[in-house]
Amino acid sequence: MTDEPDMPETAVTVVREFFRALELSAIDEALELLHPEIVWKNASLPSVRGKKRVAGLLRGLDRPKLGFSADMHHIAADGDIVLTDRTDYLHVGPVRIGFWVSGTFELRDGRIVLWDDHFSKGNVLRGTVVGVVKAITGR
Template structure:
């Protein structure tokens, strides 16, 4: 693979565009914002390394039976409106929603994104298993009520 051009936008915009692309199922556009050597970390789960493996997971979430969306509550970085530079970090606080058929699970996530040359090199999500279980229980309850 040849050298990727540097993206000329600030880091917060890159992270927002990444989430927007995932929400609308535009996986290729989301992957364009990632570094080929991306590392995706989730609390207590194995790391997912490399754009091909991350792409497999994101493509799985974009299938008809599954879905993803996020409500971004806070997003912060020290960018001063400049393009992302080496080592720039973006922090997010959000509610993620995972849909599996008629079940939608909502849970709180804090994310850390590190960018180099405008591309995301690290995506590290922190979440509470207790909050995820509560979100699952609420999702099951809502699914039953809708029947």
């Protein structure tokens, strides 16, 4: 038996801690888990490169009437690569927009250097409509 950490479990833990920090709006804590050379990709949107730029976006989203949460359905790792299958929720005032996301995370030196999310714009639109209807009807 060795004292070295199990790399896949360590990588999964880093990604889980990152999502926990985002959900708690603990932006500084989330940023500590990002590599300085982070690249954040979202389906069909421009890539965001560098921790300073990612930090600017995350801080910009940290507002009283905005929020984020996620239901992690599956998470798996192979070395420093972590795959997630989840439902993300964006909270805008009383509206909760839920949509499916498949994410790939790559770690370097124990920090996230790639955050690559894939989602359907149609699914985001559906989640928006459902969220608005629920906010209006109270259901």
